[in-house]
Amino acid sequence: MPSPISADRPAQPPGRGSVEALISQARRLKGDVDAVRRDARSDDSDPRERWQRALCDLALLQLNDLDEHLAQLRDGPPPVAPAPAPPAGGTAPGRPPSGSLLSRVGSAEWNLLTDEASWSGELYQILGLDPAAPPLTLDELPALILDADRPRLTAMVTDCLVDAKPIDGEFRILRSDGLVRTVHMMGEPVLDADGGTTSMWAVLRDVTELRHRRRTVHETRDSLQRHRQHVQTERRLAVELQEAVLPPWRGSLRLPRRGPQTLDLAAHYLPAATTTLIGGDWYDALELSDGDTLLSVGDLTGHGVSVTSGMAMLLGAVRGMAMAGSGPGQLLAWLNQLLDATVQPALGSALCCRYRPKTRTLTWAQAGHPAPLLFRGGTGRVLTSPDGVLLGATSAAAYGQAEVTLEPGDLLLLHTDGLVPGQGGTAAVDRLLDLAARFGTARTAQDCVRTVVEEFGEREREDNACVLVAQVTA
Template sequence: MPSHVSADRPAAQPPGRGSVEALISQTRRLKGDVDAVRRDTRSDGSDPQERWQRALYDLALHQLNDLDEHLAQLRDGPAPLSAAADDGGSPAELRPEPAGVPHGSLLSRVGSAEWNLLTDEAGWSGELYQILGRDPATPALTLDELPSLVLDEDRPGLTAMVTDCLVDARPIDGEFRVVRPDGRVRTVHMMGEPVLGGDGSTASMWAVLRDVSELRRSQRTVRESRDSLQLHRRQTRAEQRLAVELQEAVLPSGRGALRLPHRGPGTLELAARHLPSGNDTLLGGGWYDALELSDGDTLLSVGDLTGHGVGVTSGMTMLLGAVRGMAMAGAQPGHLMSLLNQLLDATVQPALGSAVCCRYRPATRTLTWAQAGHPAPLLYRDGTGCVLSAPDGVLLGATSGAGYGQVEVTLEPGDLLLLHTDGLVPGRWGYPRSGETESGEGADSLDCLLGLAPRFGTAGTAQDCVRAVVEEFGENGREDAACVLIARVSAQVSE
């Protein structure tokens, strides 16, 4: 072919070998750093955020591999344009990769071609035959024949690019999909320019063609992972709003003073607080409740359904409604716990929960209570605190047909009861029984709770006592949400 000049610029001088080697070294160091971080992000794929991050790392590695191999080609020089295989015409798929090049290397995915418009000759590099899956022993396709390899919907785009290049001398920069003889579809990116003859007319066209199938697949994975992550976040926010609204609709506000029953001796002054977790998405199934029953008794209950999310909050409202309904029907705390256990055992979705339920009779200041794997109430009297001895009771939903005991305690005027969920005391499902010892973080937190007795003794209201608990354990930043309910026996008759 005669020597031509580029349509828009003279041929650039090739970079020095040393500068390319430096770029290759920098690229490989960066590849190692990215790959090290990528390996640290391995997970089971259940988290959309982690899937998206992993897809981005994979894409970055793919592009760095691509850059590494392209720089190696730049260092070693282009392969000669040839329509014949070096090994006598064996199919490209069966030819071995060059020495030192791993299987599937990107060296086999970058090829070049030149089409002479004056002689209608075409020359392809061996790599281009590999990309298109054609036998190197066959002649290279002309520009008129090239569209026969392209998917029907991509042919107009290829034709437009070639026409603009030949007629208007515009550079080619675009993609199309080809169907290989083995039926596989590959995405090819082509960059090229027209080459002008001495009279200024287009004499030929050269192009570099690159198989970008894996790169586009990686990019598609990133897009799909990102879309999945965004959808997951929208769903999480919607569920969070629903769970918050559901919880606020069911739980008493706990911010104002409450006395139950409203009249008579032995009235309980009540105050409560829900303490959120440090993670806004960890809205769980904790509850507290105080209710005056039809016979004049007062129901106190605190509980927690394991898990987080709108499903758990919905389950919590079911349990709370069941507690209220069965207490109104006259069920005593121990029997009530057995019925709750049956209810959880019969639900479609398995669940575990803990609870403490107290029935207070103001006329005699008698507290009857039962628990299901839950921290026992704390009793504060005369400036000291203690843990009430707990009756038998396993977690709700843990076993079918479980039995639950109940005990009675006679309270005195001025006594204070503190009920809470296990989120207030880290790592505790319950307190040790009489004679047992406890050590560690749970014991330290229990000591802190019992140590609030002097402050409770000087507190003006039950609400002041709740504030003392919040000040000691913090209203925010905890690992899990917690509920606190305080009931103080009035020392005088409430009018």
């Protein structure tokens, strides 16, 4: 018979509401089972009544587990405790006895006055014994138990016979077919009118598969917790490295610091909606020794601390080569060689601009990166890109350069991909150009950055992004 959910309801991750409903059902069922157990006759002389009551106890035990597991499904994994070592001598569980649940639950009674034992057929199957053989006495039963677990069984039986305590514990048995199985035993003493123990009855259940699945849950939970801790550690390292490398300035910055013709600069890093994704986006502004200003933005593909460290390497190389006098095109060519020579291949995009304040000339080059946007007189346009491929895409790539003369009041906007979730760079460019009128009324570069953040900052971005604004002062 097909599953009732397979045809009409494809398997889907459960929502919180559905899990709450399952928890309510499980707790109602626990109450019903408990009511049945309380209504059962407490006749210790009737083995069937004792067996039925013990089955209710087992059902309540499993429903408690179900309640706990559903609560974990609702609330997530609990804090991880150190996982106990596997018990010595334990082996991977074999195939459980076939049949229904009842074939894995057996009952036994040991008469202390006659030294006779009475077993159900299911108990023979659980213990892997010949049903034609006589049942084992309490003295013979430990012969099936693993050496490490015999003291546990002895203590349970002694407490039951001497102190009339209920039995509730587990031990492992070695069957004749070589399988090691875990058995859960529940029982009580049967007392005479004077309070003396005349016999002991018990219900035994093969819980090997249950314990194996529980260990699997613990192991996968611990693995998940370790993964989360690893991700958190890696993210912290990536954030610290990013903060150490990106320019520390906040608000507006003017470069060069001397002279009337400067650039009013502001930048902002927009993180991805998923906080674990720390990528290789960067922005930078650097005053060079000859009075020029280097502007750059870039993005190294991927996420994580290795990508962030790669970004730090590239940004350091950009600064060093620019200080040595390299033009934007040559700088990108050497960056490409550097990335191509790294041990771990990677791809990246970059945009480098060199601004000469004396002539207000901007010389720039790009490596597979969105072109700068130039805003003038309340309108904006995309500058025409020179040739340039992604960094690391091919060896010995050449990168062209372009020049544009800026005017006082012009605003230059550089950005990386990722501003608009699920869409290419064209969508972001169109929306940035639509901000031209608002940029025209802004007083500072920082005001323009705030406008970009208002437009893009609250969106569910799939990737990191950054924006750098440079305004030519009058």
